[in-house]
Amino acid sequence: MDPVTPCGWRRSSKSTPGRDCVEVAELSNVIGVRDSKYPEGGHLARASKAFKKLV
Numbered sequence: 001m002d003p004v005t006p007c008g009w010r011r012s013s014k015s016t017p018g019r020d021c022v023e024v025a026e027l028s029n030v031i032g033v034r035d036s037k038y039p040e041g042g043h044l045a046r047a048s049k050a051f052k053k054l055v
Helices: 048-054
Strands: 022-027 030-034 045-048
Touching: 030 048, 045 048
Parallel strands: none
Antiparallel strands: 022 030, 030 045
């Protein structure tokens, strides 16, 4: 099962159509990140603690 499927994907309110942007989804202890222009291209899923270290 895809660990971020049950969640809604979100992007920054500052993003504009056609620009480089990522979307994130949160599910308990997992954060998913994907390309907003190519959402069907897959995503990265990381533990919440690891994601917080990344950003």
